[in-house]
Amino acid sequence: MIELKNVSFTYENKTVFENLSLSIKKGEKIGIIGESGCGKSTLLKLMAGLYRPSEGTILVDGESESAEIIKKVSAVMQNPMLLPLSIVDNITMGHDYEEKKIEEIIEASNLKNWIDTLPLGIHTYLGDRSDNLSGGQAQRIAIARAMFKEAAVLLLDEPTSALDADNCASILEAINRFTSDKTVVHVTHRKEHLEGYDRCFLMKDGVLANVW
Numbered sequence: 001m002i003e004l005k006n007v008s009f010t011y012e013n014k015t016v017f018e019n020l021s022l023s024i025k026k027g028e029k030i031g032i033i034g035e036s037g038c039g040k041s042t043l044l045k046l047m048a049g050l051y052r053p054s055e056g057t058i059l060v061d062g063e064s065e066s067a068e069i070i071k072k073v074s075a076v077m078q079n080p081m082l083l084p085l086s087i088v089d090n091i092t093m094g095h096d097y098e099e100k101k102i103e104e105i106i107e108a109s110n111l112k113n114w115i116d117t118l119p120l121g122i123h124t125y126l127g128d129r130s131d132n133l134s135g136g137q138a139q140r141i142a143i144a145r146a147m148f149k150e151a152a153v154l155l156l157d158e159p160t161s162a163l164d165a166d167n168c169a170s171i172l173e174a175i176n177r178f179t180s181d182k183t184v185v186h187v188t189h190r191k192e193h194l195e196g197y198d199r200c201f202l203m204k205d206g207v208l209a210n211v212w
């Protein structure tokens with residue numbers, strides 16, 4: 001459940017939203033579209049607990065404090081951050097894991113073919129700033145990390161923007177499979193990626209208009 005009540009948000013002196021309200025039920029799949037710069041990423045960062053509203057309140061699964069919201073949410077943001085750790089540590093973020101679960105996730109996020117070519121496999125060290133990775137590999141690791149966390153809420157900010165069409169279709173299918181019982185908010189430029197979603201909103205001038 002995500003509840004935004006009369007939320008306003010201002011960067012320095014740029015107001016992105018005023019009095020925005022939105023209620024998303026547990027398990028609902030919500031799409032958000034809109035032109036570049038309209039505030040989609042800002043809205044997801046507010047829902048992720050990374051930004052605080054300038055005014056109004058945000059509740060995620062009943063939590064209003066950032067530190068608690070962050071625990072409830074998995075997010076794939078536009079420029080995924082990878083750490084100078086192994087592939088598997090980037091996916092699990094240091095949590096315990098079962099081999100089988102990691103294998104499933106690596107398969108689902110289309111990382112398997114690439115990882116199979118690496119002598120150290122999932123234990124390959126990614127290096128500082130991970131500049132040995134392509135944008136698509138980094139994005140798929142971020143998707144694998146979100147799948148691993150199994151949080152109640154999944155926030156996706158153009159999660160397939162760096163992927164080719166084949167990767168994109170199979171990863172969208174895998175995301176849908178992994179999140180069938182989760183609340184999902186998916187920002188995209190491609191309305192066709194929102195097939196089967198419960199609702200879709202167009203963000204414009206700080207307002208969310210219902211598309212379906």
Ligand SMILES: Nc1ncnc2c1ncn2[C@@H]1O[C@H](COP(=O)(O)OP(=O)(O)O)[C@@H](O)[C@H]1O
Pocket residue numbers: 011012014016034035036037038039040041042043
């Ligand atoms: N860190 C920031 N500081 C100041 N302005 C920002 C910052 N991030 C985004 N903005 C501005 O806020 C508006 C919304 O940005 P954003 O949420 O990234 O839009 P979208 O994701 O829809 O492209 C834009 O006008 C953008 O320039």
Ligand SMILES: [Mg+2]
Pocket residue numbers: 040041042078157
């Ligand atoms: Mg954005």
